[in-house]
Amino acid sequence: MANQLSLEVVTPHRTVLIEDVDSVTLPGIEGELGILPEHIPLLTILDTGIMSYTSNGNKQVIAVHWGYAQVEGNSVRVLAELAETAEEIDLQRAKEAEKKAKNMLVSGISSTTDLEDEQSRQKKYEGKLKRSIVRQTVAQFH
Amino acid sequence: MASLKDIRKRIDSVKRTQKTTSAMKMVSAAKLRRSEDNIRQATPYAKELKSVVSSLSTRFSGEEQDTGFGRLFRDTGGKRTGVILVTTDRGLCGGFNANLSKVLAQQLADEDIESAEFVILGRKGNDFFKKTSHKILANHTGTQPGEQLGLVREIVSDFTRRFEAGELDQVNLAYNHFFSVISQVPVIEQLLPIKPLETETVDEREIIFEPSPEDILETLLKKYVQNQVYVSWLDTIAGEHAARMTSMDAATKNAGEIIDKLQLHYNRTRQAAITSELIEIISGAESL
Structure with missing residues (x-):
């Protein structure tokens, strides 16, 4: 799975999501960030905003409220204070x-x-x- | 000697108590499962946060005493102490709260701290420390699960702000660590100044930071402290139910023993009464 990212979203309450995805867009504190496979290592603080990811051509969104994201190799780890999927809101x-x-x-x-x-x-x-x-x-x- | 009726009354009363204790045990067992689950859910977050913070802090030599995050590590050696004490609202869980409070009071006495400033979660800790010379800033009781994180955030950011401003020299966290159902141990941790984290290797890879690494570290360190308190609270809740389960189980067993003893006593007394009545009748018949 060299051309996929493994995305992980965790909050203090639970693990929201673990999935292999094609791309991720993060609400960074200094602007939106698009992450594709083979991204350079990155550590950023996230603002309150919309995080989206595509897997198999489907776009999904998650609302995140404060957190940070770590991109390392082909894994993206998002630790958010609160993360909600569309169905939960x-x-x-x-x-x-x-x-x-x-x-x-x-x-x-x-x-x-x-x-x-x-x-x-x-x-x-x-x-x-x-x-x-x-x-x-x-x-x-x- | 107690009459037969008195003994019967006591047996009934003990039986009723036993019903209560065994019901409480069952309720605690169910609640324990849920709160253990909460701990499990919270673990990944806590782990990740810790690993990021420790790998990030290796990038600094530890000499940035006056910068934003450096202040969080500053050890002044003074005695002005803040304490976050995590206890439960309800009793009937053995020495769960009392042990913790005693250990904490002893440690403060050992360090010659006469009036620490307390923020107490749960009613039981408040009951203990309101009689001492320590100052209780706030006592939060009856907190609903959904409100915990927000409350922790408030308490911690307040203490952090005062620590950074130099009003406090240290902030401690006291709670019961949940090892297993049969073992919960009182733990007193130093929250601030943050103890340098043990780190494996110095992280020198090229990483993009947004914003600067210093700012990220400062933010994450504060989150890290908050999370420690939150996790300790979850530990305490699970520990409370475990402790209550154990002590209620013991109580149910003890009640069973008492019932057996009383029942034996009752039978003997009854037999003795019958015998003495028989003797009376026989000797009455003989004398005719």
Whole structure:
């Protein structure tokens, strides 16, 4: 299997996927990364985003939320904080989460006057917003 | 001497207790299987994370004391201590929580640490340490499985931030390591400063890093510490059920022994009563 990649996706909760695939696209923190067999060794941190892979001409997507990927020889190992396949995502819930996060960001009544607290609060909801959008994109792929 | 009725009452009461303990044993056995499964699921992640962190850290000489990740290794030798103590919410599991708390208290006393700052998971640890001179920052009880990872992240990032800012000199993690169903051992680990990981070979291959290796290492080290706490929690949960299963099994056996003894006692007493009644009747008939 020299022209295939062995892809492995693990989270603290479980092993999500072990499969031989033709190519992988990763949401790297500095931009999207396409990985094909015989890639040079690589270690990168992943952002919240959509990871996709093709096996036998079928494209599959997984939502990953923070993690890192290690490419070594023909193996790709993704360690994500959270990884969900399209079937696992509750679209309704993601939509609601998006609405809620947007509300908090737009109308956000700030509970604190401390600038640092406010910034971390904003960051939290921005993260939530991003996660919900990624989830929806992945869910629609299904 | 107890009357026949009293003995019968006691037998019934012990039987009821036995029913409870054997039911608890069965429940724990089922829960144990599930929590062992959780540990198994979490192992690949923990392993991979550790191997990446250790191979990555060989790329540095260990002299970057003031850079981002170097601070996580900095040993100041001071006594301001933070402790993350992982215990359970419920009792009836033998010396599971008490042993851990005692070992921890002893170690802190040995190191002359009088007021460590505690974050305690589970009610039992709180019960023990609230009577001591240590300061309890927070006690988390009744945490649902889905909330664990988020909670751990919060606790650890708080401690890490304070450690980096120089407010704490060390952070320890205390939990029961789950070796097997019959063996859980109290473990106290130093979380921060991070102990240098034992490494096999220096990794000098050409690798692309995105972002820089320093940034990756810093992020991964923090993840690594978080994961240690998370895994220790899973260990504790499995250990709790194992300990409860063992102690409830022992309790069921003991109850059985007591029932046997009481039953024998009951039969003897009953026989004695019949005999004495017979003697009374016979001697009454003879005197006529």
